[in-house]
Amino acid sequence: MAKIKLNALGGLVYSTDPNFKPAQEQDEEMDTLPAAQQKIKVRLDTKHRAGKAVTLIEGFIGTKTDQEELGKKIKTFCGTGGSVKDGEIIVQGDNRDKVLLWLQKNGFTSVKKI
Numbered sequence: 001m002a003k004i005k006l007n008a009l010g011g012l013v014y015s016t017d018p019n020f021k022p023a024q025e026q027d028e029e030m031d032t033l034p035a036a037q038q039k040i041k042v043r044l045d046t047k048h049r050a051g052k053a054v055t056l057i058e059g060f061i062g063t064k065t066d067q068e069e070l071g072k073k074i075k076t077f078c079g080t081g082g083s084v085k086d087g088e089i090i091v092q093g094d095n096r097d098k099v100l101l102w103l104q105k106n107g108f109t110s111v112k113k114i
Contacts (some may be wrong), residue, residue, distance in 0.1 A: 032062030035107035042099050043114035054082070055096050057089035077102045 012022065040059045046052065057074065060067050064084075071089040075082045078098045082091040091099060096113055103111045 030061055030063070032066045036109050038108050038110070040103060040108055040111045041114055042096050042103070042111060044094055044096055052092075053094045055091040055094060055099055057091070057099060058087070060087070060089065074099055074102055 038060060040057060043056050043058070045054050045056050057071075060070065067087070067089065068084050071082065071084040071091075074089060075091055078091055078093075078095045080092045080095060082089065084090070100111055100113055
């Protein structure tokens with residue numbers, strides 16, 4: 001039997017069912033939609049960040065590599081740091097206006113500032 005990491009089992013350590021098979025993860029990456037079809041939301045967030053403000057970019061539909069590339073371009077334009085986690089692009093600081101401007105310049109037509 002192949003070795004399975006405990007993290008892959010979701011915390012399951014032992015099962016008494018002889019027919020038990022752990023569920024396999026499904027890595028389905030969606031194709032990246034064109035910029036004009038993306039519905040992106042840009043908002044300010046301070047929760048669980050020790051009072052520090054960050055700009056969150058949500059709603060991007062596409063592959064992880066495209067999302068990371070978009071995040072890198074936006075962070076470079078704003079001149080700040082950030083990351084891409086859990087389907088969100090995080091840019092440090094209150095850069096909603098800059099992010100909105102960059103997205104509109106690059107063909108993202110349906111962008112909402114929240």
